[in-house]
Amino acid sequence: MPVSKRMSTIPPSPIRKLVPFSDAAKKRGIKVYHINIGQPDVPTPPEAFEAMRRFDEKVLSYAPSNGIPQLRHAMAGYFKGIGYDIAEKNIMVTNGGSEAIYFAFMISLDTGDEVLIPEPYYANYNGFAKMAGVKIKPLTTKVENGFHLPSEEEIKRSMTDKTRAILICSPNNPTGTVHTREDMEKVFRLADEYDLTVIGDEVYNEFVYDNREYVSVMHFPDQARRVILIDSVSKRYSACGARIGAMITKNTDFIDAAMVLAQARLCPPTIDQVMAVAMYEVKNDYLKEARLEYKKRRDVVFEELGHIEGVTFHKPAGAFYTVVKLPVEDAEDFARWLLESFSYKNETVMVSPASGFYGTPGKGTDEIRIAYVLKEEDMKRSIQLLGLALEKYRNR
C-alpha cells in the first residue's frame, strides 16, 4: 500500500534525524553531550509532582475540550502577574504549544494562504503548515544583524495577495533573539496596513537576560482582535513531557473556531492539566532561579565560542538557543561526523544543523543551532569539544 503523496513533502525533523548516529556513538561507549535538542535539565517544579500524587479520582475522565477551569484560571492569574489582561474565556488549553500553533494556522488561514515567519525558525512550523495546508513565506534574518527583522520594504517584497498572517517567535527559537520594540512596532504597522493576524509564539518569555526590555504581542491592546498568543509549560516549567500549552486570543471568533477543532480531539490530558495548575501558580523564585541558571549557561557558551577561530555568532538575549555560523561548507556533514568519526577523551557533542530551520533552500548550510540546556560545566565542555572537533574536521 503506498502512502499518500502529500506525506512525502513534509520534511522530517532536522533535530531528530541524527538520533541513530548518536545512538550508535553511545553503543561504542562514547559520552554524547546533547546540545541539539531543547530538553532542559532544570527540575520541573516539585509542586507539579505533588499535585499529581494528590490526584485521587477513581476514574480518569475527560476534561473539558478547552481545558479544566482551574487551569484556565491559573493561566489568567499568571498572565495578570506579568501585566497581560487575559480572561479565562480567552484561553484554549492545547496539547502543548504544538497544537496551539496548528490551531492558530487552521483558524486564521485558508488552504493556500501564506504566513510570514522570520527565518531561521522552529522547524516544526513546517509540519504544522503542511498539516494545515498553508505556506510559510520566510523572512531571512542574519547572524551579523543579531537575527533582527529585515526592513519594512524587504518584508513587503515577501508579501503576496495570499499573505494573511505573520508569526513572531520572541525570545526566538533557534536564534535566541529577543525582538525589540522597533521590531514589534514594525510587525504591527504591517499587520494593520495589510490586515494580518499576528501569532506570537512566546513560550520562552521568562527567559530574557541582561534586563533587556521584553515586548510581547500582548503589549498592543488596540490590535488585540488580530493577536493570537502561543503559550506552553514545556520550557518555562521544564515540563516538556506534560504536553500542555495554550492558544490565547481576545478575538472570540477565533476561540469559537478553535473550540470546534478542540472538540474533535476531545481534550488535553487530565492529570497533566492538574499538574500545570501547580506550575502556573508556582512562586516567582522558581522562574527567577531558572532564568539565572540559563543566563550563566548563555554566558559560558558566549565566552567559549569566543575562543574558537572562524565562527560567527551573536550574544542571544533570550531563550536557550543560539545559531552559530561555522567555518565549514556543510554543517550537516560536520554534525554527523561529530557523532561518527570524532571523539576526544571518549566524549563528543551533538548539535543541530541549522539548514532545517530555514524555509529558503540553501540557507543556513554552514550554521548550527546550539541549545544551552545542560549545566554550566557541561556546556563549557560541549563548546570546547566543538572547537577541538572543528579544528580536526578542517584538517582531516
Add this chain to the structure above:
Amino acid sequence: MPVSKRMSTIPPSPIRKLVPFSDAAKKRGIKVYHINIGQPDVPTPPEAFEAMRRFDEKVLSYAPSNGIPQLRHAMAGYFKGIGYDIAEKNIMVTNGGSEAIYFAFMISLDTGDEVLIPEPYYANYNGFAKMAGVKIKPLTTKVENGFHLPSEEEIKRSMTDKTRAILICSPNNPTGTVHTREDMEKVFRLADEYDLTVIGDEVYNEFVYDNREYVSVMHFPDQARRVILIDSVSKRYSACGARIGAMITKNTDFIDAAMVLAQARLCPPTIDQVMAVAMYEVKNDYLKEARLEYKKRRDVVFEELGHIEGVTFHKPAGAFYTVVKLPVEDAEDFARWLLESFSYKNETVMVSPASGFYGTPGKGTDEIRIAYVLKEEDMKRSIQLLGLALEKYRNR
C-alpha cells in the same frame, strides 16, 4: 479579524452542543442522567494510579515521538494475548485514538480522496476528515438490519475513482453493532479488488457480549499491508482523560510516514504513557468484570426499551452504545426539550440526537444515541425517564 473560511464548514460536535442546556437544567436543581456521552463510570485500573504515584523523575521530559518503549512493549504483549501478531515497531503511540485516526487519514489519503464509512458513525470522524482534507462517503446502515453492512453492490455504487480507504468501527460507536465475519470478508474482498486501505477502529474490542464471534481487521494477515488498527486506553481501561492511543500497522511505509507527523507534535504525554503501561499489563479479571458490568447495563437498557411504545431498536452485541429510532419527528428538538421543559421527580435524561452521526443530510433525524455508561439502576431509571418523556412530548 475573520476566521478562515474552512472553519465554518466543520460541524460542531453533536454530542457536546446540548451542554449549555444541561448546565441550565442543573442550575434549576434538576438531576440530569448523562447517557449522551461515552464517559464511563467504571474505575480506571488502580495499578495505573499506582504507576503514576511511583513516577519519581525530577524532570518531566519529552518521550520518544512514537511512544516510550515500555508502552509499545506492553501493547504488543496485550495484543499477543488476544492472538494478534504485532511487534513494537508496528506501533505508533498517539494522543488518544483521536490522533491515530487523523494520522491514518493523513498517511493513506491525499487531499480530496474519499474514505468509505458505514453510517451512523462516530461524529468526530467529520472533524478529522476536514482537518485532513478528505471526504467521507457514508454507507447507510439501518436499525431494522441491526446496522450491518449494505450489500457489496450497494457499497460499490458509493465508490468513485477517488475512493482509497474504508473505515470499519467494530464494535461500533454509535450503534453497538459487532460486524460479522461475513461483513468483514466483504470489506476485505472490496479492499483487495479496489486496493483500499482498511482502517479498523476497534477501541471497543473487549466489549463483545453473548459469546459473539469477534472478527478484527488483524484476522486477515495476508492483507496486513493495507490494514491500520486504531487502539485507545480510553474505553477499555476507563481512562478517557489519559489521551493515550495507538496507530498500529505492519506496513512500514505507513509507520515511517506517521513518524513525520508524530515528530512535529513531539510526543504523547509522558506520565500518561507510564500509566498506560500498567493498564495494558492489567490482569484479565479487570476486563472480564468491566465486560460483565456493561453487559448487565446493555440488558437493562434492552429490557426497558421494550416497555416503550413506538420505539425501534436492536440488541447491540458490543461497545456501550445503541441507536434507537423514536416516534418523534425531530429527535434534536426532543433532546433539547428533555433538558429545557421536562422533569419527573426533579430528574431528566440527556441523550445525543443521532443526526450528527450521519454523513447523509436528513438521515437519523428521528434517532438518538444512548451510551450505557451509568450503573445498572441509573440506566434503568434513565430509560424509564425517556419513556415518560416521550409520552408527555407526544401529547404536549
